[in-house]
Amino acid sequence: MDDVRLRGLGRHVERRHRSQRRLPRVWQLLVELIPVESPDSRGGTMSVLKAVLLVISLAGLIPAAASAQDLQGTLKKIKDSGTITIGYREQSLPFSFRGDDGKPTGYSVDLCQRIVTGIQQQVELPKLDVKWVPVTVDTRIAAVVNGTIDLECGSTTSSLSRQEQVDFSNMTFVDGGSLLVKLTSNFANLQDLGGKKIGVIPGTTTESALKSLLQKTSVTAQIVTITDHRGGLAALESGSIDAYASDRVILIGLAATAKDPGQFAIAEQYLSYEPYAFMMRRGDAPFRLAVNRVLSSLYRSGEIVQIYGRWFGKLGPPPKILIAMYALHALPE
The missing domain is CATH 3.40.190.10 (Periplasmic binding protein-like II)
Structure with missing residues (x-):
């Protein structure tokens, strides 16, 4: 992955742990099993991971x-x-x-x-x-x-x-399903996409979760069929869609390949558990x-x-x- 700082993406990635209340319930239950992150800047969560795995290996x-x-x-x-x-x-x-x-x-x-x-x-x-x-x-x-x-x-x-x-x-x-949008879209939640176009690959769990969530929230967004991830990024860059739905980490990796990664952001809202x-x-x-x-x-x-x-x-x-x-x-x- 290119060594780039994604302005919009970085912001949302850093806030990821502060948004646990938005995670599906099964995630919240599992998170409670893990010790609090170490404040030591030399260790952090990675040290906790190593410690957990060390105990398991023993x-x-x-x-x-x-x-x-x-x-x-x-x-x-x-x-x-x-x-x-x-x-x-x-x-x-x-x-x-x-x-x-x-x-x-x-x-x-x-x-x-x-x-x-x-x-x-x-x-x-x-x-x-x-x-x-x-x-x-x-x-x-x-x-x-x-x-x-x-x-x-x-x-x-x-x-x-x-x-x-x-x-x-x-x-x-x-991972969890989410949305890739342009920073200029001022997207805050799914309701902001009412009347907008959301691209997604058919036959995926993300598509199923997106349709279900739109129905539950009565948001009348138009779902646009996308062939592959690169096609989704191209459609978002050209403005033919307003958001692209996929798994969160995939969206981050996809945005990193864009001509201007800093113009994109990942929505905080999770669409699904993957x-x-x-x-x-x-x-x-x-x-x-x-x-x-x-x-x-x-x-x-x-x-x-x-x-x-x-x-x-x-x-x-x-x-x-x-x-x-x-x-x-x-x-x-």
């Missing part, structure tokens, strides 16, 4: 090497072919996107690369090739169901309706366990701190809800 056991015997399902397929196929998003910054070198990169991609290493060790392969397949909002679920990919590595929200078609790993991130996880085919418990074993190890060991810092460090310390998520999913062996 409580857990070092994972034992799993046997490659009696493999079945996806693990057997990977063992026999020597290849794992992973789906990724090309524009979902900073989680999963195509880098300047043309290769997949991002927070989710880093996690998936650790998963590949863990699976390679479990199936006892000297080398495991990775085939990266680009997927979109429209194709990602079908790609998992029909076997085109073994694992979807993007920014997909785990929901009960989606679990009717696919399985999900343990959570990898927690727990991210990786998709895989239903009914393959051994493969799901292999994926979750690596994720839990990352959370227990504290390596997740470095991965988070690489992609989100410039936005400030992790919110306490994310610390809670790491702690709750740092399962012992």
Whole structure:
């Protein structure tokens, strides 16, 4: 992510922790589990995160090497072919996107690369090739169901309706839907968008939450279909829409790529609760366990701190809800 200071975005990011009363109730409950942030400027929330993970790592056991015997399902397929196929998003910054070198990169991609290493060790392969397949909002679920990919590595929200078609790993991130607007719009709340145009990608949990919220608040905004995130930013820059709805962190990463990032702001209001996880085919418990074993190890060991810092460090310390998520999913062996 470019090293830029987003005037509007920075303001709202700094106020994020002071706006907990606006968070969904499930977030408020989890936040209460985490200690108060350290006032020490050298530590802060990141020190609290490290402390929590240290306690968790001491409580857990070092994972034992799993046997490659009696493999079945996806693990057997990977063992026999020597290849794992992973789906990724090309524009979902900073989680999963195509880098300047043309290769997949991002927070989710880093996690998936650790998963590949863990699976390679479990199936006892000297080398495991990775085939990266680009997927979109429209194709990602079908790609998992029909076997085109073994694992979807993007920014997909785990929901009960989606679990009717696919399985999900343990959570990898927690975010919330919000709105990207221009600073000159003087947007304060959703009611200010009455009669305005809001862009959103169809088929997303953000779209569903936005429509529901507009209906509940009787705001008569027009929803405009957007193909992808870059299209949403372009539409906002050109003035063809007045706001673009997506997950908060994605909006921040998207605005950072704009010609003039300082002209944008993130609304304080949350539209939804978005727990991210990786998709895989239903009914393959051994493969799901292999994926979750690596994720839990990352959370227990504290390596997740470095991965988070690489992609989100410039936005400030992790919110306490994310610390809670790491702690709750740092399962012992």
